[in-house]
Amino acid sequence: MKKPLFIGADIGGTTVKLAFITHEGHITDKWEITTNRTDNGKYIIKEIAESIHNRAAVLGLTPDQLTAAGVGAPGYIDVENGVIIEAVNLGWKNYGIKSELETLLHIPVIVDNDANLAAGGEKWKGAGEGADNLLAVTLGTGVGGGIIAGGEIIHGESGLAGEIGHITAVKSEGAPCNCGKKGCLETVSSATGIARLGREAAEEYKTGYLNDILTESGTVTAKDVFDGAKKGDETALKVVKESSTHLGFALANLANALNPETIVLGGGVSKAGSILTDNVIEAFKQFSIPKIAAETNINIATLGNDAGVIGAAWLARQKTTSL
């Protein structure tokens, strides 16, 4: 038999990321297809299977080389049965993608939430390599998260575990969040939240870098805030401090309860680099038990867009082999 491979699939609202990955976690081939949202996404799984078959044929892979597939999807998932309870972005509701994909691929398929698999990827081959206790936070348009404890993804009672973005960061008079409550971490630490804080600060202080940007372009982005902070603009620095303190507070309180080895910060906002981590770490140390403050690593994610497919392969490996 040729070298055995896992399939990793990361289904997003725009594209599906696909990869063949060795049992050691190396990507041998990766590609994307467009997510076909026609008719409530009923073609997506079929097109994933077709694309995998075509790619395998082109690469000359033998059928017995592909040992199992891991699939990440957004939304609420019954991971035990591989059923998507609801994925609003894709139009899926109570959809058994595990059974459909197993029928099409003739190999075991393991399904989990995409944020959980990004955590699994960073744990296997990324910024938390080898960590059996890890928190991963994705700071993008929203704030997502995945928790690994004792080497296993934590799902909670209804598959909602890891919703780090909806930890209440601003206790009183917080901004309203899509989830229905106020002051969620997402309202202050996502790209959207940081942009909002930046715009509000520009409007309040009416001077400085952010105000210039606002006047010129009519808007302020999270990147503008970090750019301003790097240039030493006081208002921008204040916004970075405010956002980072909320994030450090939320992460410290999770770490006080979960004692992770490593916390990984990913997503677009994490590209800000050390100006983000320095401020987050400062707040983290203030709000965490001294031993946890001293021992917990806070790292920027290293796998970028590959985290999902690598995490999917990690989960397929964990659930289908004896390691």
Next chain:
Amino acid sequence: MKKPLFIGADIGGTTVKLAFITHEGHITDKWEITTNRTDNGKYIIKEIAESIHNRAAVLGLTPDQLTAAGVGAPGYIDVENGVIIEAVNLGWKNYGIKSELETLLHIPVIVDNDANLAAGGEKWKGAGEGADNLLAVTLGTGVGGGIIAGGEIIHGESGLAGEIGHITAVKSEGAPCNCGKKGCLETVSSATGIARLGREAAEEYKTGYLNDILTESGTVTAKDVFDGAKKGDETALKVVKESSTHLGFALANLANALNPETIVLGGGVSKAGSILTDNVIEAFKQFSIPKIAAETNINIATLGNDAGVIGAAWLARQKTTSL
């Protein structure tokens, strides 16, 4: 063979609680011995083994009836090897109690932190019966905690997981905590913390039930605060509200991340009953994701002092039988 039994042992600073427990979780016999702290606690394990042998002989148990022992101890523990890294109250440091007790009892011994085992007890036979995802909080002199996720105790990287009492509840100008930081949940939701808040309120308002108590007895206890609140005293109600809001906030944020089925409140403070839970639940609902607010149970612990030994037997069962 007669009915097989587990041994449950819960080692505290004053007494060691011991029990024989069926494989279904019923205590058939329980007793206590004094914790002998002479010479850094070097006799404790020997005296536990002796006491078990004596009791078994008195009850006419046959040696093969006792299948495994679970042991709960305070402090930091290497659970994999059954080594107490440090238990200040007992004088233990780097002490391999698993191997010593296995040599004395000739059966498998499983060791874990006492707060984790109290969570296990409430999960097996108490207020969280059957919950595979559970938070247990002990509101006593301090605030302890145990987390069960996916049916397993969460230990974290250094065995510190579950330190719910040191979640930062008061973000700025919080009272100093023994752990070295400020504003820990323990400073506002333990019996000690509630008493402090009650005393401060009595001194501030100089009138009402708590002030009368303070003037008469020179001190205010947590029980005084709850008694006053039940009588409708405004200052006492305000203190209960303040303490419960901090607790509800901390629990909501943990639940947002962990999605437990049930949260169990135990320890002396939990005897206050519904005046505590009503206020905690109100805050919990304010700070948790709507679906989590709707689905999470918050219950008062039901096992009292038996939680530790029952949890010890639960762990012995989990780790030594195929269930």
